[in-house]
Amino acid sequence: MGTSAKVGRIGFTTTIPLEILFAARKIPIDLNNVFITHPEKKALVEEAELEGFPRNICGWIKGIYAVTTRLDLDEVIAVTQGDCSNTQALMETLQLKGVKIFPFSYPYDRDEELLHLQIKKMMDHFGVTEAATGRVKMRLDKTRERLTLIDRLTWQAGTVSGFENHYFLVNASDMKGDFEAFEKEVEDFLKEVKGRDRFDTEIALGYVGVPPIYDDLYSFIEALGARVVFNETQRQFSMPYRTTTLLEQYLRYTYPYDIFSRLRDIRGEVQRRRIVGIIHYVQSFCFRQIEDLILRYEIDLPILTIEGDKPTSLDARTKVRIESFIEMVKGKQEGHDSP
Numbered sequence: 001m002g003t004s005a006k007v008g009r010i011g012f013t014t015t016i017p018l019e020i021l022f023a024a025r026k027i028p029i030d031l032n033n034v035f036i037t038h039p040e041k042k043a044l045v046e047e048a049e050l051e052g053f054p055r056n057i058c059g060w061i062k063g064i065y066a067v068t069t070r071l072d073l074d075e076v077i078a079v080t081q082g083d084c085s086n087t088q089a090l091m092e093t094l095q096l097k098g099v100k101i102f103p104f105s106y107p108y109d110r111d112e113e114l115l116h117l118q119i120k121k122m123m124d125h126f127g128v129t130e131a132a133t134g135r136v137k138m139r140l141d142k143t144r145e146r147l148t149l150i151d152r153l154t155w156q157a158g159t160v161s162g163f164e165n166h167y168f169l170v171n172a173s174d175m176k177g178d179f180e181a182f183e184k185e186v187e188d189f190l191k192e193v194k195g196r197d198r199f200d201t202e203i204a205l206g207y208v209g210v211p212p213i214y215d216d217l218y219s220f221i222e223a224l225g226a227r228v229v230f231n232e233t234q235r236q237f238s239m240p241y242r243t244t245t246l247l248e249q250y251l252r253y254t255y256p257y258d259i260f261s262r263l264r265d266i267r268g269e270v271q272r273r274r275i276v277g278i279i280h281y282v283q284s285f286c287f288r289q290i291e292d293l294i295l296r297y298e299i300d301l302p303i304l305t306i307e308g309d310k311p312t313s314l315d316a317r318t319k320v321r322i323e324s325f326i327e328m329v330k331g332k333q334e335g336h337d338s339p
């Protein structure tokens, strides 16, 4: 064989059917993950602001914009419906920089036919068949099962931390661009966890909302004797359901559709995992903040809403609010447990 051809790298703004990209022998790159793990993530946001992004636009959008301009990508898949109200303008600014855009959308009403058409359009665009994609799905399903085991070990066996749970599930969105290497990382972690003792945690919390922009949230919670045993959105990225087709898989995925299916999922997991309080993370200037009122109306548990803006560590005020919340939940639990 001669020199191997360059493998195309495809960026995206939220979870899309990555099975299609792997079937097309492309490298999927979740731009959120690249931004949030970037050593200069704070500078990326400032870079976007210097280019003219308004101050009152979400930090993720600015970070994704700046990181995309630094990456050598063949194309970016923009999820124009089912993710973020800012995506269209973000894509237009990237187009201005010469980035090629392919739009994908999740129908709000979860219409099967419309989603089928979107998946078909994406397969045609990347030149792959349903059979080839199906074979990749079977392969990735095995990794998804192992991720479900990591999730179960978090709340059932109590041997996985809230951050570790977040880390593995959030990375399911692009399997770090190389599913075989990611699979190995997952297996190595499962081996390591086998010999561990159960975390000595008193309080089981749920984390709801988009992944946090803070880098020390989970460790801070754990230092206070509580632990996140349910990461709602991250778990959805891992697609923890047994499905036979790609269409079924992306129809069961709750994140891009209405909040009511998310609420059903949250209620079920809260009960199953014996969760006693919820941390609802909202991002500054994000339209999803409005959903906080629906969550409070529909979920009968103590809820703490925290808001993040720039990629930094937790600020003092948020720390105090988390501390008081955990104290309050602890008090409630002790009252409940005492004879």
Ligand code: SF4
Residues within 6 Å of the ligand: 058, 059, 060, 061, 083, 084, 085, 086, 210, 283, 285, 286, 287, 288
């Ligand atoms: S946090 Fe909200 S505004 Fe920001 S990218 Fe995500 S959905 Fe969009």
